[in-house]
Amino acid sequence: NAGVTQTPKFRILKIGQSMTLQCAQDMNHNYMYWYRQDPGMGLKLIYYSVGAGITDKGEVPNGYNVSRSTTEDFPLRLELAAPSQTSVYFCASSSPKSSYNEQFFGPGTRLTVL
Amino acid sequence: GEDVEQSLFLSVREGDSSVINCTYTDSSSTYLYWYKQEPGAGLQLLTYIFSNMDMKQDQRLTVLLNKKDKHLSLRIADTQTGDSAIYFCAESRPGGGNKLTFGTGTQLKVEL
Secondary structure: OOOEEEEOOEEEEOOOOOEEEEEEEOOOOOEEEEEEEEOOOEEEEEEEEEEOOEEEEOOOOOOEEEOOOOOOEOOEEEOOOOHHHOEEEEEEEEOOOOOOOOOEEOOOEEEEEO | OOOEEEOOEEEEEOOOOEEEEEEOOOOOOOEEEEEEEOOOOOEEEEEEEEOOOOEEEEOOEEEEEEOOOOEEEEEEOOOOHHHOEEEEEEEEOOOOOOOEEEEOOEEEEEEO
């Protein structure tokens, strides 16, 4: 199993550009999450999904969109990139069958908006 | 508020014990977690504790939970250079979806 994979690893965007961060998991997990990590701020939840076709906002959803057309994939879309979106983005997944709700993380995408 | 708080940095000598502290906010959290993040990588679950427990030991790791004070700690015995990383505490959040609230992270530096 590859676990949770994310592409790209790094990206530089200009202000106003758009892009999609890809996330996939091969563990058949129903739950998937997008976080952003800023220095000294921990991880903040952007969006999450409890299954295909179901998404919901987290703490910091503004400027982002998600979709969940399959169990495996959970892409994150930035429509009009802003410098405030410079961050490291992590995707994670978990199973509702887990007895202690462990989340499994991808390796992250480092995004810089200039 | 919903902040889970940790000190930002901790430096210890190799072989000493490390204690990383966390205060959380939600008294209804079912589980509390410690995640480890090595440089350039994602987070990995290190250990967890169920909210009705006071202590959990797992090899070199000891987790202590004080529910009254909403205080969680992680003790690493015989700290090694490979333990250098950022450590995040996290609490489970209500409302389904296995959501977590993470602390700010503590960067542990182990010196020779």
